[in-house]
Amino acid sequence: MNAKQKIREYLREQLVNRRDTAAIDDNESLFVSGRLDSFSMMNLVIYLEDNYQVDFSQLEFDVSLVDSINAIASLINDYP
């Protein structure tokens, strides 16, 4: 399973926990649209820190960095 698939699985689990079983598009906004809340965003941050060693304190954090599956995948790929 590649990183993008793992992230999709992780986010699907988060959405199911909120009783949202609708499909997720890779470009779809998750946080700005309100499908997931800011606390879920912070859980995602912890997940990315733990699994992909992304250090958000070194980045200018903006919700657009993690707002869609594609944005998260780019973040992981581009992170040094």
Next chain:
Amino acid sequence: MAIDERQWFVTFVQTGAGKLLLFMIALLAVAPHFSFWPALLATGAAMAMGLQAKRRSRILFAATWSSAILTTMLGENDTLDNLLDVMAQERAIGMPAEALAIGWLALLALMIAAALYWARRAPHSILARRPLVILLLLLAVLCAAANSELSQGRVRVVLWAGIFVFTPYLWFLPFAVMDMRGRQGEPLMHQMGMLRPFWSPTYLPFGKGAAFLRKHVATSPAELAVTHLKAVKLLCWANVLYGLRSALDWVCMERLHIPSMPAALEAFGAGRAYPVAVAWAAVILSTARYGLKVAYWAHLFIGIARLAGYRLPRGSWRPLEAQTLIEYFNRFHYYFKELLVDLFFIPTFFKVFKQHPRMRMFFATFMAAGVGNALWHFIRDINVVATQGVVFAFSSFTSYLFYCLILATGVGLSQLRANAGFRPSLKWHGRVLSFLTVWGFVVCMHVFSDESRSQSLEQRLRFMASLWGVLEWI
């Protein structure tokens, strides 16, 4: 009433007659809650913004600042009332209060424009990176100067006038600074228009800042039509809630003679306590009235913003369905929660306890629901510092601080429980249990969050103990 999902309505509101009808309904829905001219200005400017996308920034700027100047000149906001109180205290008779406030407003606008310009030019400067810390320090210095022995009479009046004009903008500025630092940041005029925008001239940024609005703007005529229909629905719903609150007042207070909570607290303190059932009814009624007030004002503000073409989430969304405390916090007052998350939770989260995930989440939640919440309310009531002194301002705030402490602990634990996998039951008895737990907590905490400053924390604790029949224990 899913009129925004019916094609006939969506098509109709894109016609001239449809737009006129929308405007009239919106004006009728907004007018009872404001003076006539602010209602006309807000509704008219919002419709104009929605329909004139290319002139959006100019209309926003013109409507926001003309509204600020007019309300100050006509004394239709708190600034002049607070200023007149300080003038009376200092016996500064004959000082032109309106001119003083307008002068400060003009100076403030210039200073904000300069600060935002600087944030764009120097995104790594301390002002651009830590706007809230700088603003809070500035406010603390101004308050210390205004309350010092050195400032008396007219000097004190002038300083407090500056503080009263400045504080309502305090929570809007960090959002503007953060957006100015970004590559996609809106132009200066747009940012200036977002400072206490004409649809919600309060202390709380309904619609957050320009960055949030940019992500929610309607981009096609059909999308705008749907947003307009949702706006009108929300404005009408606000009036239904307002009516419900009036009906509740009439039935409970005038017919059943249930006292207000401050009255019940005062009677208890004076040794004339109401029977326990009546005191409970007073607390529940007061919680319900507060909840309805928060909801209908949020709906009015967001309804007007939607008329301006912004597809914003509601300010309060079915709070009675909250099954956990964290969900209640999310649903009840969305934009207040967002302010606390953006300005307190996220900065804390990225700085502390990085090796301890649970502690990190709990502490960041605590900083938002506790510290941020307390700071926002204390600063909103800064006039108490001016008129009654620092000691009274803090001592009469201890009950609210206690409320923040308990709320923050409760929300933090609720967050940890959710992360540990706890999911409330969706069966009817599970929902009833969740409702009783969440709203039982909210009702009990309302005894301490009630904003009348006349009763001490100790009196409120004793009152709470009397409600539970355990007064003799303390």
